[in-house]
Amino acid sequence: xxxxxxxxxxxxxxxxxxxxxxxxxxxxxxxxxxxxxxxxxxxxxxxxxxxxxxxxxxxxxxxxxxxxxxxxxxxxxxxxxxxxxxxxxxxxxxxxxxxxxxxxxxxxxxxxxxxxxxxxxxxxxxxxxxxxxxxxxxxxxxxxxxxxxxxxxxxxxxxxxxxxxxxxxxxxxxxxxxxxxxxxxxxxxxxxxxxxxxxxxxxxxxxxxxxxxxxxxxxxxxxxxxxxxxxxxxxxxxxxxxxxxxxxxxxxxxxxxxxxxxxxxxxxxxxxxxxxxxxxxxxxxxxxxxxxxxxxxxxxxxxxxxxxxxxxxxxxxxxxxxxxxxxxxxxxxxxxxxxxxxxxxxxxxxxxxxxxxxxxxxxxxxxxxxxxxxxxxxxxxxxxxxxxxxxxxxxxxxxxxxxxxxxxxxxxxxxxxxxxxxxxxxxxxxxxxxxxxxxxxxxxxxxxxxxxxxx
Ligand SMILES: Nc1ncnc2c1ncn2[C@@H]1O[C@H](COP(=O)(O)OP(=O)(O)OP(=O)(O)O)[C@@H](O)[C@H]1O
Ligand SMILES: [Mg+2]
Numbered sequence: 001x002x003x004x005x006x007x008x009x010x011x012x013x014x015x016x017x018x019x020x021x022x023x024x025x026x027x028x029x030x031x032x033x034x035x036x037x038x039x040x041x042x043x044x045x046x047x048x049x050x051x052x053x054x055x056x057x058x059x060x061x062x063x064x065x066x067x068x069x070x071x072x073x074x075x076x077x078x079x080x081x082x083x084x085x086x087x088x089x090x091x092x093x094x095x096x097x098x099x100x101x102x103x104x105x106x107x108x109x110x111x112x113x114x115x116x117x118x119x120x121x122x123x124x125x126x127x128x129x130x131x132x133x134x135x136x137x138x139x140x141x142x143x144x145x146x147x148x149x150x151x152x153x154x155x156x157x158x159x160x161x162x163x164x165x166x167x168x169x170x171x172x173x174x175x176x177x178x179x180x181x182x183x184x185x186x187x188x189x190x191x192x193x194x195x196x197x198x199x200x201x202x203x204x205x206x207x208x209x210x211x212x213x214x215x216x217x218x219x220x221x222x223x224x225x226x227x228x229x230x231x232x233x234x235x236x237x238x239x240x241x242x243x244x245x246x247x248x249x250x251x252x253x254x255x256x257x258x259x260x261x262x263x264x265x266x267x268x269x270x271x272x273x274x275x276x277x278x279x280x281x282x283x284x285x286x287x288x289x290x291x292x293x294x295x296x297x298x299x300x301x302x303x304x305x306x307x308x309x310x311x312x313x314x315x316x317x318x319x320x321x322x323x324x325x326x327x328x329x330x331x332x333x334x335x336x337x338x339x340x341x342x343x344x345x346x347x348x349x350x351x352x353x354x355x356x357x358x359x360x361x362x363x364x365x366x367x368x369x370x371x372x373x374x375x376x377x378x379x380x381x382x383x384x385x386x387x388x389x390x391x392x393x394x395x396x397x398x399x400x401x402x403x404x405x406x407x408x409x410x411x412x413x414x415x416x417x418x419x420x421x422x423x424x425x426x427x428x429x430x431x432x433x434x435x436x437x438x439x440x441x442x443x444x445x446x447x448x449x450x451x452x453x454x455x
Contacts, residue, residue, distance in 0.1 A: 002048065003046050003048075004048045005029050006029070007034060007037035008051075009052060014030045016104075034057060034066075035058055048116055050076075053079065053088050054081065073124070075116040097119065098115075143314045145316075154183065157183035162276070162299065166306050169357065171309060173238075177236045181234040181236075186233050190231075194207065194208065194235070204247050207225060209227060209254070211264050227271055228269060228271060231272055233274070235274070235276070241281040241283060241291070242281075249293070277300045310356055320356060321339070321359070343380045428442055
């Protein structure tokens with residue numbers, strides 16, 4: 001039986017919701033404020049939280065933050081009064097499933113609850129499948145950039161040379177690092193990853209080099225560091241540009257000599273480790289701004305691999321879409337779904353700021369959330385936009401909010417046309433193609449909006 005927690009300070013709403021949901025055979029617990037609600041989550045399994053955004057003691061947004069931080073799998077539906085819709089929208093951007101406006105409509109409430117629970121179940125099922133089958137190992141893409149990357153992988157894998165992988169978020173840097181390891185003579189040895197950005201400054205040294213018993217408070221036992229664990233294998237220093245200057249100095253010495261001391265010990269340890277590192281920072285800028293040591297950069301960067309963003313990889317996009325669709329289908333026993341022509345065009349146009357990770361998540365999401373066998377452009381828009389809105393700086397919609405819908409549409413249309421014209425050097429037929437319009441149609445819109453064509 002699915003368990004729902006209602007957090008609302010109005011007893012009336014709690015009681016009505018409880019009755020209605022129990023009639024639908026959900027099991028329901030209630031709490032009058034966030035603090036009590038969070039205490040319940042600590043003790044009981046809950047599938048869904050219905051959360052009032054306006055609460056005494058601890059505001060709904062803060063409660064949501066805590067839930068998402070500690071129980072990322074639990075879906076949250078926000079209830080808000082008309083006056084607090086802004087907060088509800090904010091909550092959705094922070095990961096709430098949806099919001100309901102007061103006065104609550106019974107039907108809408110039940111549908112939203114049903115969908116949220118179904119979404120949560122599908123997500124879980126999907127996660128399990130993924131754990132079994134969705135192994136992230138194959139590198140897809142036969143475009144120019146991937147060809148070059150593949151040949152560097154093949155050439156460098158056999159040597160022990162250090163490799164620095166550069167490129168934006170989600171472009172596959174980690175995947176490439178693992179591939180190099182797999183093709184190297186160290187394949188049977190460990191592949192040890194350190195996320196330099198995720199480890200607090202005070203712990204990074206012991207994380208990398210290990211520590212002796214009693215080296216600092218809480219060091220109850222001696223512990224091996226990542227350099228030691230990677231012996232005879234590969235050490236992957238991820239987000240390497242996020243290390244502090246003092247850690248960089250220590251790492252520099254360790255990779256130069258492949259020798260280091262555990263924290264709290266004088267004894268040097270030597271290891272046989274191959275170093276691969278990666279960053280999504282523009283490393284030249286980091287060096288110029290004195291945030292990254294140039295000497296460390298030269299040490300790490302014996303062989304550079306630059307991984308371009310997805311939007312610059314041409315047909316790789318289609319191959320990746322086909323690959324992820326096929327993989328999803330195979331793992332979920334779903335019927336074959338395809339993207340309509342218009343949907344495909346839209347996906348091609350979309351800038352994919354989160355690159356391949358975003359594409360992969362999008363495909364998973366759209367497969368879960370739509371029943372269409374031919375996935376429409378509208379469905380894609382819905383799920384792409386959601387993400388774009390979530391990533392926008394606050395205020396991304398603001399310039400439109402004072403306008404009527406028609407005016408806003410016109411404004412957006414005008415701006416998009418100008419942008420596409422510029423991108424295509426004011427070549428009307430190419431811009432029209434990009435926009436999915438007939439050239440004659442584009443002509444009339446150019447006239448309508450009084451856009452000047454200055455070549
Ligand atoms: N060429 C590719 N073929 C198939 N899957 C890919 C490819 N590139 C990336 N992926 C998948 O996309 C996701 C993101 O890749 P990965 O974690 O390697 O990116 P990253 O560059 O390390 O990202 P970040 O900078 O955010 O750490 C992973 O699930 C990975 O398997
Ligand atoms: Mg990574």
